[in-house]
Amino acid sequence: MTRADVCAVVLWVGVTAYALFGGADFGGGFWDLVAGGAERGERPRAVIQRSLTPVWEANHVWLIFILVVLWTAFPPAFSAVMTTLYVPLALAALGIVLRGSGFAFRKSIEGLSGRRAAGATFAISSLLTPFFMGCVVGAIAAGNVPGGGDGPAFSSWLQPLPLLTGAMFVASGAYLAAVFLVGDARRAGDERLERYFARRALAAALVAGVAAAFGLVELHAEARYIFDRLTSEGLPLIVLSAACGLGVLTILIAATRRSAPASPWLLRPLAAGAVVAVIWGWGVAQFPYLVPTSLKITQSAAPPDTLSTVIVVFLAAAVLVLPALALLYWLSQQELLGE
């Protein structure tokens, strides 16, 4: 494995973490959006806000991590993606700004209408960012980004596969969030809310599954390279993802029928596993390309000492950041952090 390959793995670790934690955050915003009127949605919104508040900024940093690793270790790939997909990227950035400030302002703003506006901004932008991020990923996977950059500004992503991927991102974030929230509601001892989120997790899982199925068809049509490798080298991971997904479905169906309470210790790893396996399946499928099928990992890699620095920084992050993150999540789950 070359240093460039190691850096590609580092990049993928960042993508995975952002998809899991950032994705769940966006999903929380989605459930906030569809929770209904102020009165009806009060209890689920309270749980969502309590879960998100201490962790969303730390989760957001994974995006910065991805950008930094990409532009440092693979500058031509960063440039190619940015000069082609600038429209969805700018829209995703717009969503990030609206979402962060909406969330920060919502709890401190005066007057119900102001708080509603800030809350609505937060919730709607929670849709915007994952959807356009999905479009970016879908456009890259579809091979619509030329290696030299400056690809078509609109037709590179206004196509079935990128748009479907956007929808899939929204659905899988909603699915992850609902699964996490089942556990949070359970810890709060709120059985009704537990079933509330279990039903929503189920619905989101089905939507994500349907989008993924259509995505496979489109992949076959638009991104043959990825499709072929996904169904050969990547197949074990896809099977693993499907198995995790089925496990989650079984637990959730049992939970909604009240026959067996969902154990978060089983539910959360399975739900995360389903997403992680897909991301790594995608990684395996597009190897050795970073931007299929125009830029290989080795072609776009920075000089060796830069790559070494990225690897060292990643190891340092593993030693320093991961324990700190674990502490944050632990404190948060122990309910030692609160507003």
Add this chain to the structure above:
Amino acid sequence: MLRLDPLPLAASASNLLAAREQMAFTLGFHIVLSCLGVALPATILVANYVGLRRDDSDAMELARRWSKAMAVTFAVGAVTGTVLSFEFGLLWPRFMDRFGAAFGIAFAIEGIFFFLEAIFLAIYIYGWKRLSGWAHFWSGVPMVLTGIGGAFAVVAANGWMNQPQGFTLDAAGKVVDTNPVQVIFNPASGYEVPHMILAAYMVVGFGVASIYAAGMLKGRRDRLHRLGLLIPLTIACIATPIQLFVGDTAARAVADHQPAKFAGMECIQESGPDQTEYIGGICTSSGVKGAIPLPGLDSFLVGFSKNTEVTGLNDIPADERPPANTFLHLSFDAMVGIGTALLALGAWLAFVWWRRRDIPKTPWFLRAVAVSGAGAVLALWAGWIVTEVGRQPWIVQGYMRTAEAVTPAHGIWFSFALVLVLYAAIGTIAILVLRGMSKRWREGAAGPDTPYAPSAEATP
């Protein structure tokens, strides 16, 4: 299938201006928030320490209030910082393509610091309720260190743009080899980094103090306001004299390493010894109009002797001269002038404190403190204008022009307009929210943010 692409490529000259304006505006907005991220944690922890050590409930209350304000400013700072990361690619893709392998190194390190700061900031901000006093205090200490570390890494990246080193180019101009240590510890980071960290402490110190000074002028003379004025003001007044020393060193280094920038900001037309220092004025090719001239001082400041040779614009090729010399010159003068005024303010406080162990009684002192925060922010902006506009036409001094770096994408004017509207709204709401919080604290009313406040169950 939609086919909107074959729009004519925007003229790149127009793109360059739009991209530079957008970058300048978003950086100027973010830099104020990042000062808060760098220096507010230490200010809060000082109050927190005093509160714990002396069992001082006023100091504790200040720490608690400031940390609630920081929750808002840090969130906005995190997203406006993310926008800058996107802009590197959206506005300057050619720069990142060619130099990302070197320029990015410092950012990779910054990533760790920012990550740790975000984590510990969350623990500190949301830990008031349930963590024990000292455990909570110590959970805040990493914020201070990571804030400084993050500022170091980001400003080192900017230093590299001013004094690039630590890379080898092949015949095609591609970076083929890097030396990460040389990239990070480039000569400019030696003075730019402390200059910016001290600036952050000055902006936060004078800024927070000015809020309490304004309150005291309105007749709120309680102990809380006094402490809220003194803690940040003391920090700022310690930082200011060090800052003037660092800034002076920086100006000399710029004269040595970036003579074009120095000539631009000092309006030096002809190379030679015995250069006049001009205060204010308008730069023209035939000299400075309407300035206060101080003969020989410029040469003296550069080399401690009237005979020091200083490079003038006549020795810089026309296409390598910085633009907008009057603007540069006045920005530089504004920064130095405000810094000197703030130094005088600190000296005033120090003298009266030494004689009477009290702040000066005259309302003019409070008035001066009340405007010092805005002054510090203006000086911060002026300093960045000198650094960034003074480096033009280069994005990487001597290696790449800003015009070569800009994106060919269309719609930059549109995105700039959108950013202007969006940031104006966010800035206004942020100020309204902070003012609303402060009003509620004064009234002691149970506002929407009171869930943060310690509840009865929190005190064991």
